[in-house]
Amino acid sequence: MSASNKPLNLKEVSRLLGVSTATVSNAFNRPDQLSEALRQRILKESAELGYHGPNLAARSLRKGKSDVVAVVLADTLSYSFSDPVASQFLQGVSEVLSHKKKQLLLLSSRLASKEQSSAESLPDGFIFYGAPKGDAFERISRSGKPIIAVDFEQGKVPSLNINNQAAARAVALHVIRESEERVAVVSLRLIASDRVCRLEKADLQAECKEVIAYNRLQGYLQACQEKGVDLPPHMIWHTPMNTPEMAEKAAYEALTITPRPTVILCMSDVLALGVLRVAQSLHIRVPEDLRIVGFDDIPEANRCTPSLTTVCQQSIEKGRIAARCLFDSDNPQAQLMETRLVVRRSSGDTH
Amino acid sequence: MSASNKPLNLKEVSRLLGVSTATVSNAFNRPDQLSEALRQRILKESAELGYHGPNLAARSLRKGKSDVVAVVLADTLSYSFSDPVASQFLQGVSEVLSHKKKQLLLLSSRLASKEQSSAESLPDGFIFYGAPKGDAFERISRSGKPIIAVDFEQGKVPSLNINNQAAARAVALHVIRESEERVAVVSLRLIASDRVCRLEKADLQAECKEVIAYNRLQGYLQACQEKGVDLPPHMIWHTPMNTPEMAEKAAYEALTITPRPTVILCMSDVLALGVLRVAQSLHIRVPEDLRIVGFDDIPEANRCTPSLTTVCQQSIEKGRIAARCLFDSDNPQAQLMETRLVVRRSSGDTH
DNA sequence: TTGTACGCGTTATCAC
DNA sequence: GTGATAACGCGTACAA
Numbered sequence: 001m002s003a004s005n006k007p008l009n010l011k012e013v014s015r016l017l018g019v020s021t022a023t024v025s026n027a028f029n030r031p032d033q034l035s036e037a038l039r040q041r042i043l044k045e046s047a048e049l050g051y052h053g054p055n056l057a058a059r060s061l062r063k064g065k066s067d068v069v070a071v072v073l074a075d076t077l078s079y080s081f082s083d084p085v086a087s088q089f090l091q092g093v094s095e096v097l098s099h100k101k102k103q104l105l106l107l108s109s110r111l112a113s114k115e116q117s118s119a120e121s122l123p124d125g126f127i128f129y130g131a132p133k134g135d136a137f138e139r140i141s142r143s144g145k146p147i148i149a150v151d152f153e154q155g156k157v158p159s160l161n162i163n164n165q166a167a168a169r170a171v172a173l174h175v176i177r178e179s180e181e182r183v184a185v186v187s188l189r190l191i192a193s194d195r196v197c198r199l200e201k202a203d204l205q206a207e208c209k210e211v212i213a214y215n216r217l218q219g220y221l222q223a224c225q226e227k228g229v230d231l232p233p234h235m236i237w238h239t240p241m242n243t244p245e246m247a248e249k250a251a252y253e254a255l256t257i258t259p260r261p262t263v264i265l266c267m268s269d270v271l272a273l274g275v276l277r278v279a280q281s282l283h284i285r286v287p288e289d290l291r292i293v294g295f296d297d298i299p300e301a302n303r304c305t306p307s308l309t310t311v312c313q314q315s316i317e318k319g320r321i322a323a324r325c326l327f328d329s330d331n332p333q334a335q336l337m338e339t340r341l342v343v344r345r346s347s348g349d350t351h
Numbered sequence: 352m353s354a355s356n357k358p359l360n361l362k363e364v365s366r367l368l369g370v371s372t373a374t375v376s377n378a379f380n381r382p383d384q385l386s387e388a389l390r391q392r393i394l395k396e397s398a399e400l401g402y403h404g405p406n407l408a409a410r411s412l413r414k415g416k417s418d419v420v421a422v423v424l425a426d427t428l429s430y431s432f433s434d435p436v437a438s439q440f441l442q443g444v445s446e447v448l449s450h451k452k453k454q455l456l457l458l459s460s461r462l463a464s465k466e467q468s469s470a471e472s473l474p475d476g477f478i479f480y481g482a483p484k485g486d487a488f489e490r491i492s493r494s495g496k497p498i499i500a501v502d503f504e505q506g507k508v509p510s511l512n513i514n515n516q517a518a519a520r521a522v523a524l525h526v527i528r529e530s531e532e533r534v535a536v537v538s539l540r541l542i543a544s545d546r547v548c549r550l551e552k553a554d555l556q557a558e559c560k561e562v563i564a565y566n567r568l569q570g571y572l573q574a575c576q577e578k579g580v581d582l583p584p585h586m587i588w589h590t591p592m593n594t595p596e597m598a599e600k601a602a603y604e605a606l607t608i609t610p611r612p613t614v615i616l617c618m619s620d621v622l623a624l625g626v627l628r629v630a631q632s633l634h635i636r637v638p639e640d641l642r643i644v645g646f647d648d649i650p651e652a653n654r655c656t657p658s659l660t661t662v663c664q665q666s667i668e669k670g671r672i673a674a675r676c677l678f679d680s681d682n683p684q685a686q687l688m689e690t691r692l693v694v695r696r697s698s699g700d701t702h
Numbered sequence: 703t704t705g706t707a708c709g710c711g712t713t714a715t716c717a718c
Numbered sequence: 719g720t721g722a723t724a725a726c727g728c729g730t731a732c733a734a
Contacts, residue, residue: 019709020720025713034719050493053468057412058711061726066408068456068470069477077445077455081438094428103470104428105419106445106455117404119419121727142401246652273654303595303624305656332535360727371705375727409727472711477712607711 005266014049017042028053049281060122064094069097069326070105070123072140074130077106082299083242084270089129089150092319100323109136125326128152131211150322152211153334159320160335164212167311167339168219168265168295175263175293175309175347179228184234184254184261185220186247186271188213194240199233216267216295235261239271255282255290262290269294269301272308276346285346297342309347312340364402368393420448420677421456421474422549423491425481428457434593435621435649436666440501443670444566451674461489462528476677479503482562483484501673502516503562504685510684511673518662518690519570519616519646526614526644526698530579534573535605535612536587537622539564540625542548545591547600548586567618567646590622598625606633606641613641620645620652623659627697638699648693660698663691 006012014021019042026033027042046052060066071093073080080086097104105123107116109132117139126140131152141147141157149159163207176183190213191203208214217236222232237250247266255260255278267273272294276286284290286306294301297312325331365372370393370685377384378393397403411417413479422444424431431437448455454473460483468490477491482503492498492508500510527534541564542554559565568587575582588601598617605612606629617623623645627637635641637657645652648663669688676682 007711010713011711020722021711022407022713022715022720026719029713037561038719047464050492052464052471054472054473054713055412055711056469057408058726059469059713061406061412061710061728062712062714064726076449078442078449081442081445087432087438091429091432094432094457098427098429098459103467104457106457108449111396111449113403115452116454118407118410120403121405122407139403149389198636271615277654300651300654303628303651303655317728358727361729362727367725372728373705374703377703380729389703405729406727409710410729412712412726413730415710550725 008049008051010051010054013046013049016049017045025054065124066103067101067138068103068105068123069125069127069323070107070120071127071129072107072109072132072136072138074109074128076108076110079241080108080129084300085268085296086129088298088315089319089322091149092316092321093127093323094319095316096320096323101326107136109133111136114141127322127326129322131209145327146326148322148326150318156333158325158331158333158335160318160325160337162313162318162337162339164215165219165222167313167341168216168267169223170219170339171293171295171311172220172223172265173226174341174343175265175291176227178224181227181229181236181263182259182261183220183224183229183231183263183265185231186250186254186264186266186275187217187236188242188267188271189236189240190214190217190236190238193238196237196239196246196253198253199236199238201233203238213267220265227260227296242268242270244270244274244277247271248278251275251278254278255284260284260290264290264292266292266294268296269296269308269310272310272346273300273304276304276306276308286346291348292346294346299336301342302344306345309344310342312342313337314339357700359400359402361402361405364397364400367400368396376405414547416475417473418452418455419454419456419474420476420478420674421458421471422478422480423458423483423487425460425479425483427459430592431459431480434508435651436619436647437480439649439666440670440673442676443667443672444478445670447671447674451678458487460484462487462681463648464490478673478677480673482560487552497677499562500675507684509682509684509686510677511669511688513664513669513677513688513690515566516570516573518664518692519567519618520574521570521690521692522644522646522660522662523574523616524577525692525694526642527574527578527580531578531579532614532617533610533612534571534575534580534582534586534614536568536582537601537605537615537617537626538568538587538589539593539618539622540591541565541568541587544589547588547590547597547604549604550587550589552584554589555584564618571616573642593619593621595621595625598622599629601625602626602629604637606630609701611635611641615641615643617643617645620647620649620659620661623661623697624651624655627655627657627659642699643697645697652693653695657696660695661693664688664695665690 014024027039125146129150149157153159189210239246294308294310297310301308365375378390476497480501500508504510540561590597645659645661648661652659652661
């Protein structure tokens with residue numbers, strides 16, 4: 001192979017192959033515009049030259065379309081990769097994108113305009129996963145490109161969601177047996193505090209921006225009311241991040257109270273894993289002495305000991321649907337996915 | 352806001368603001384070229400117009416640089432998101448990229464040239480994670496852009512790796528106690544078969560492309576030899592994918608042999624989790640009746656019951672280093688990261 | 703400090 | 719099937 005210092009672009013390739021630029025372009029983009037034999041020759045020879053297809057920037061500039069799809073994560077990318085639920089969602093998204101031959105660009109709504117606004121001009125469509133933090137949503141939605149909002153609703157953008165309140169109510173109704181039950185909640189990002197702490201009365205009445213946690217809490221409260229169980233604010237722990245370590249702090253506080261709770265409702269499986277761990281270290285038997293439920297149904301929920309009773313929210317399928325909907329105009333404005341109560345060992349016998 | 356149908360580009364913005372295109376461009380790119388007051392006015396007013404920065408395609412075409420970094424995964428994206436080790440690696444990568452204000456594009460070396468070669472022209476640099484499957488590596492390395500190879504070595508591209516053989520030997524030496532031990536191996540993608548199966552004698556001598564699995568196996572074999580333990584091919588199970596389900600098939604075969612193995616060496620924690628599960632379902636006590644070790648040290652290894660003895664390979668840190676090295680020219684050709692034996696419950700008492 | 707003009711690599715549109 | 723040409727939106731040297 002001859003090491004030329006000429007830039008290897010379409011024009012140069014066409015010169016070297018002795019054909020026109022239009023023909024090379026057509027070979028890559030419009031098979032019907034030339035004979036199959038010529039096309040194969042061009043594809044083969046340009047690959048040998050080291051030219052593997054049109055430059056994305058130039059093509060996208062010219063065509064106004066890049067075949068790149070962005071997933072805009074509510075958290076930082078780094079955090080999202082550590083979250084099993086987000087990972088499952090991305091798994092579903094990328095499954096569909098690879099079928100549609102689209103590339104995946106990962107953005108975060110936490111980044112300021114200056115840091116990624118330029119990148120936001122490239123994708124043909126945007127999947128917002130979780131309620132965005134800054135003004136990224138407004139910026140991007142003004143572009144007029146296809147958007148889908150997952151796990152939140154905003155404006156009249158097509159959305160994909162679950163009924164968090166109903167699902168939380170169902171799992172709470174399942175695990176709470178009698179009115180004598182003492183219930184604690186380990187809640188995911190419910191207030192602005194960056195520390196693990198108990199709620200206060202005012203927190204329950206405040207306008208809550210964290211709509212997922214808020215709705216799940218409403219479901220828990222509703223179930224408690226139906227069961228005749230009291231669930232005061234000081235038995236609800238706020239955690240600033242969805243990690244087992246955060247849940248451990250909350251669980252340690254909750255499980256050293258006398259009398260000890262008999263049920264802990266966790267807003268995610270990841271939090272429940274932390275609670276499980278603290279229970280073990282305190283030699284509290286689950287489910288005999290303490291029943292625990294989670295939310296999400298991550299793979300580990302079915303592997304841990306005892307296995308977790310939880311709500312399956314089909315995160316992978318959610319990703320698939322989001323990706324499919326992005327470019328289908330004929331889908332409903334607001335889709336609601338089914339959730340399913342998954343009864344396992346941590347909530348005791350099923351009777 | 353007036354809904355104009357004019358395309359909102361830099362030229363249009365400059366017209367609306369009554370300044371030149373150069374000034375708007377400088378406002379975004381070269382603060383020193385105009386007064387701070389004017390810059391602020393331009394930034395503010397163009398945001399109000401709905402212009403949030405230069406178009407990536409055009410800027411990248413013009414500057415020959417996009418501030419986009421690609422991670423090229425050896426597996427499909429979908430699979431990679433389901434793999435805790437890959438997720439940790441991506442976590443580390445994205446942590447550094449966000450500091451450097453780079454965007455993350457995810458590619459797969461499994462995709463044919465036609466499916467993503469165009470996208471490959473955009474990134475400024477490439478992190479190859481795992482030995483690439485097709486010709487993507489050759490394609491991309493010819494581009495002359497910065498590349499780093501993670502978990503494999505190829506040509507004279509800078510690489511980041513661990514000593515798989517030494518680490519595997521260490522964990523095997525730890526868990527194998529005496530020459531009477533019966534040892535089985537659950538191996539990750541060692542041969543071409545897409546089914547769970549035992550190895551045959553010829554497999555051990557064959558040239559093996561799956562260098563990670565091959566090296567770990569060498570470490571196991573070496574440890575067995577040092578301990579005076581026999582490890583015949585039929586006690587080594589191949590799994591085509593790194594999932595607990597695959598390991599369960601292998602484990603079921605291994606654990607129903609008489610006499611039953613006393614030690615199972617697993618090439619990943621994910622596989623070990625599957626083995627653990629089968630042991631439980633067969634009422635085989637771990638570590639009393641069976642000792643199990645994994646590899647990787649994923650978060651779940653420290654949460655499962657019993658917790659897994661394994662090799663910590665610092666996947667998050669590996670991602671950080673890979674991302675940092677990509678643009679530093681002053682790093683060694685082939686970096687080797689330390690691994691650490693992590694002793695937990697699944698390998699029995701530590702004496 | 704500001705404006706102008708050119709080119710980055712590609713594709714669509716012609717007339718040939 | 720070819721060849722020329724005009725955009726696509728932007729960055730920057732250079733002239734003012």
